[in-house]
Amino acid sequence: MEPAHKNVNYELVSNSNENIHRDDVPITFRGTREARRRERLVKRSNGRSLVHHHNIPPLSLLGYISDGFTTVLNARWIVIILLFAAMYVLSWLLFGFIWWGIDSAYVAVTNSSCVSNIDGFSASFLFSIETQVTIGYGYRFVADDCSFGILILVIQCLVGLVIDSFLLGLIFAKITRPRNRRKTILFSDTACINVNNKGEKRLQFRIGDVRSRSSLVEAHVRVQLYWNRKDGETDEYRLEQNDLEVGYDSGTDRIILLTPVVITHIIKETSPLYTVTNDSILNEDIEIVIILEAIVESTGLTAQALWSYTEREILFNYKFKPMIYRQSDAKGTWEVDFNRLSSIEPCSC
Known part of the structure; x- marks a missing residue:
């Protein structure tokens, strides 16, 4: 018909x-x-x-940033994976440079190492990864008398927890959406x-x-x-x-x-x-x-x-x-x- x-x-x-x-x-x-x-x-x-949508005012575009969770939630899975991979790698690199600088300065002042068995950036980067993901091989560790190093250790652990929490919450929210x-x-x-x-x-x-x-x-x-x-x-x-x-x-x-x-x-x-x-x-x-x-x-x-x-x-x-x-x-x-x-x-x- x-x-x-x-x-x-x-x-x-x-x-x-x-x-x-x-x-x-x-x-x-x-x-x-x-x-x-x-x-x-x-x-x-x-x-x-x-x-x-065209000619969106700049202040409205800033709303996408201030409401970052919703913005990322609406993104594709590949974008989310790449975003968090970049966040993890950047945080490891940042703290790797920090550990390298702290240890070099501590050695110059006290003639002893703040973090044992760190002899370059590669070792500092590995220690940064081990600290943030709580691998803890035991080969590298912060000295008891390096108080500034202990403070950085606490800060990096908190940063890692924040990134993990945001990622887990985002994955749960995206999977359970009834779309x-x-x-x-x-x-x-x-x-x-x-x-x-x-x-x-x-x-x-x-x-x-x-x-x-x-x-x-x-x-x-x-x-x-x-x-x-x-x-x-x-x-x-x-x-x-x-x-x-x-x-x-x-x-x-x-x-x-x-x-x-x-x-x-x-x-x-x-x-x-x-x-x-x-x-x-x-x-x-x-x-x-x-x-x-x-x-x-x-x-x-x-x-x-x-x-x-x-x-x-x-x-x-x-x-x-x-x-x-x-x-x-x-x-x-x-x-x-x-x-x-x-x-x-x-x-x-």
Whole structure:
């Protein structure tokens, strides 16, 4: 079945820049008329923002440094490994030079060594490593009467503990982040606009969680409409942002993902989508961004999943097919067919 808007011939095309995390071949709906390729606000494959920031004030850039833990936490693993490797090596080199200088000065003043068996920088560097990582071979040690050397020994041990603590805390925080939890939260490929039994026009999309043994608690949905359109007064394009009501006031935005759920926005006169029609939507620059936020039961951490639909992924006069069935066997168990998560059918609404 080929989804179609009125008066527009549609074709299914492969899009190498957009990966739908459920399918082997990414599919998007594209009109042959005025086929525009624009970068999305939200990347579907990983749920990350594709907004590029420019001309950031210098004081704001300093915030990345003052909030260094978050900055490093968001970095790639290879960056973190190289950063801490550099921190360890630099600290060993720094204290290696310090031990070398202390021992040379102590020998010049007292004619005895502050650290035994140090006869050059290589030996000082090895002693620095042995001290900070607490290897303690016993061949090199600080003399009892070298009080300044004992002070440097204490300082280096504390510096090593600080670096170790920061590294362990960062690794734990990065591993336990529930960012990958969103990979098991699936959204339908398209959104549908149809009319319910009360004659109300509505926007619908479907969400499902494939995990059955790690449920999401207090899951709720927010929907934002981003509309890039021309300002009538200045003829400049402005990105407008509006909330699409999905039950925030009534509490129906809180969902239980025991089974896939169809999220509905009633298109009333107050809805920014009220004037959008089947023909006009293709001439608009629209992206509907969905944010699902929930607490992961097994960890107690908050997980987020982002998804979006552009104007060419919103289909009029379609509805979702059922995907939950009760088996006809003696047990009568409920089963969910996720192959039908994005299955739609035309409706006469």
